[in-house]
Amino acid sequence: AQSVAQPEDQVNVAEGNPLTVKCTYSVSGNPYLFWYVQYPNRGLQFLLKYITGDNLVKGSYGFEAEFNKSQTSFHLKKPSALVSDSALYFCAPYSTLTFGKGTMLLVSP
Amino acid sequence: DSGVTQTPKHLITATGQRVTLRCSPRSGDLSVYWYQQSLDQGLQFLIHYYNGEERAKGNILERFSAQQFPDLHSELNLSSLELGDSALYFCASRGGGNTEAFFGQGTRLTVV
Numbered sequence: 241a242q243s244v245a246q247p248e249d250q251v252n253v254a255e256g257n258p259l260t261v262k263c264t265y266s267v268s269g270n271p272y273l274f275w276y277v278q279y280p281n282r283g284l285q286f287l288l289k290y291i292t293g294d295n296l297v298k299g300s301y302g303f304e305a306e307f308n309k310s311q312t313s314f315h316l317k318k319p320s321a322l323v324s325d326s327a328l329y330f331c332a333p334y335s336t337l338t339f340g341k342g343t344m345l346l347v348s349p
Numbered sequence: 350d351s352g353v354t355q356t357p358k359h360l361i362t363a364t365g366q367r368v369t370l371r372c373s374p375r376s377g378d379l380s381v382y383w384y385q386q387s388l389d390q391g392l393q394f395l396i397h398y399y400n401g402e403e404r405a406k407g408n409i410l411e412r413f414s415a416q417q418f419p420d421l422h423s424e425l426n427l428s429s430l431e432l433g434d435s436a437l438y439f440c441a442s443r444g445g446g447n448t449e450a451f452f453g454q455g456t457r458l459t460v461v
Contacts, residue, residue, distance in 0.1 A: 274449060283351065283439055283452035284392075291447045330392065337382055337441070337450055338407065341391030 242267040242333035261316040263331030272334030355453035367428040374442030381423040387436040
């Protein structure tokens with residue numbers, strides 16, 4: 241079985257500061273994982289994925305995620321947040337493509 | 350543009366009615382997924398079709414059904430609608446291998 245958890249409903253960060261959106265996983269087999277972003281009144285957009293290889297994955301819009309097997313985590317990060325990054329972020333396992341409530345990221349000016 | 354087309358964009362209907370939501374996947378994508386998004390429930394997986402066959406079922410009510418046609422487009426049928434069915438309905442399509450899924454813009458269903 242594969243599942244993910246996003247422990248924070250909301251993350252608040254000031255523009256220019258680094259941001260982290262957390263995701264932990266519980267999978268049997270290969271932990272292939274995705275991050276998606278949803279802007280208001282839009283469908284989900286793919287950000288990045290971990291399949292195999294480097295634990296640090298770079299994606300769209302300056303985002304990156306670090307896969308940590310020992311901590312079973314796949315946290316989304318960005319060195320310097322923008323107000324336009326404010327959106328709903330989802331982590332999901334590749335195999336089932338199931339999502340939860342996501343994490344709302346709010347970046348203040 | 351994700352390449353996934355959902356129609357209609359908006360739908361307003363009365364309780365007890367039946368509606369059909371349509372999804373055209375990206376060219377060549379064999380998998381179609383349906384989701385329901387509401388404020389309190391988040392993005393809930395409903396059902397997954399692959400090349401015309403049902404592959405997985407999530408929290409889909411018995412009043413709801415779906416199918417995928419030979420041309421790979423998919424329809425989600427919602428019947429005996431209730432106020433609580435008001436939500437955004439998304440479909441996503443995915444090709445083979447370790448590829449990501451692409452989402453449509455959604456259909457906003459309002460049941461009055």
